[in-house]
Amino acid sequence: MSVRSLSSLSILSLLAAAGAARAQDITIAVAGPMTGAVASIGEQIRHGAELAAEAINKNGGVNGKKIQISIQDDACDPKQAVAIANRILSAGIKFVDGHACSGSSIPAAEVYGENNILMMSPASSAPKLTDNAAKSGFTTIMRLYGRDDAQGRFIGPWIKENYGTKKIAILHDKSAYGKGLADVVKESLNAAGIKEVLYEGINAGDKDYSAVVNRLKSAGVEFLYFGGYHTEAGLIKRQAGDQNYQFQLMMGDSLATPEFWSVAGPAGEGTLFTFPTDARETEAAKGAMEQFKQINFVPEGFTLFSYAVIQAIAGGIAKANSTDPVAVAKTLRTTSVDTVLGPVSFDEKGDVKNPRYDINVWRDGKYSKLTQ
Structure with missing residues (x-):
């Protein structure tokens, strides 16, 4: 079964799609800036999620169920992010790969946390995301990305x-x-x-x-x-x-x-910038890199993090033997899962453990790791 990408044009279409898939599939919403000033980030997380789901489905899915991807555009806007979160809630979707921008993730997390939807961000780095969730007693707010x-x-x-x-x-x-x-x-x-x-x-x-x-x-x-x-x-x-x-x-x-x-x-x-250590040349990423090569997409930025989020959610579901987001989040906090970034584990707040960074430099229109 191929991965289906659903738009966020209307709540009716989202409900219909989720309802049709609910009996046999696991739907994961991918929420981020698909349009707007930072749409390139949305493109990265969309491609990462879709190819991860494709690979998992080709290998039999998760506990016999296929993963379906539902693309949601928040344009990196807090109000749109909350609207998207409520739309996801109404559709009965239990898992979210997103949001990308911290300004979107933080308010959307309130909706997800209050309703026990597992949200795992592949890009948001503001400490308030998981700090606020922990203070509110939310256990389903996580991120597979280092904090600021x-x-x-x-x-x-x-x-x-x-x-x-x-x-x-x-x-x-x-x-x-x-x-x-x-x-x-x-x-x-x-x-x-x-x-x-x-x-x-x-x-x-x-x-x-x-x-x-x-x-x-x-x-x-x-x-x-x-x-x-x-x-x-x-x-x-x-x-x-x-x-x-x-x-x-x-x-x-x-x-x-x-x-x-x-x-x-x-x-x-x-120009210099920090970014988590590049996983593209690792053995864990070899299969994914071949997928991206086949579609002529360069997995820069947050692409592999989004890929890893889908893998982590799938791995948590498999290990918990449950699609209950609370059970899956609890499992992810007590074990590690294999991803395109290598094995990942999470702390009590839902933050990924031991993030590593490199300093990168822009030269001649491309960036690479700074060597001194």
Whole structure:
């Protein structure tokens, strides 16, 4: 049976599809920004989920049941994310691969947690996601991705060692993801005795950041850490280049998309970003990489994380011998499951254990691991 991708155009179509599949299949909703400014992230998680389900189904499914994928578009918007969560609830779907943006995941998790739907994010890194869930007593909110505080603790000492004598500025886009990551990096640097010369938020979605560039330039900024997404970062770097102003830009994991270079162009040369250690060359990813090759899709960014979420949910269902989300979540917290990222396990909050990071650099329109 092939994987069916269902749109979120209407609640009636979602209900009908879920109802038809319910007797023999396991439906997993894949929720993320399929449209909008960061639609490239949605494309990544969609492809990852669909190919994971395809591989699992070819191997007999989960406890004799096939996995069906239902694609849901939240456009990285909190209100749409809550609407999607309620739509998933009404359809009787019990498992969610998503959401991607932290600003969407956090409010949507309230709906899932209150109704015992297992949500596992492949991309959201804001600590509030699982922290809030734990405070509310929700046991079905999880993520197969490292938290911002882990990422901040990793990068803070590196920035100090390599750029501690430079004038450092920290900007963010005011989003749950961007500000959360910027705050963690600021805290890490300040604790290490490094004080930034500028810390402020910008307005995401603007096209002209010349005023921001002028403030950076006036402050003599030599190193900028930006918590946000690739579009704004690309514009800032390109517009700085237009003024012949050079500084070292560093960001978090959202920069793992070719769209950054399409916006920044040559001005993006040398831009740094952190991202979990690349699993594409590992033995665990070999089969998946062959699948992606067959459809001519490069599994960048969050693709393999979404693939792994589907595998983790399927593995939890198999080990629990149950499709009860509470039972599956409990099982995943007490055992490890094999994924395209290798064996993964989760802590009591539902966070993946022991995330690992690399520093990557953009050169000639491509990014790769930084070697020093």
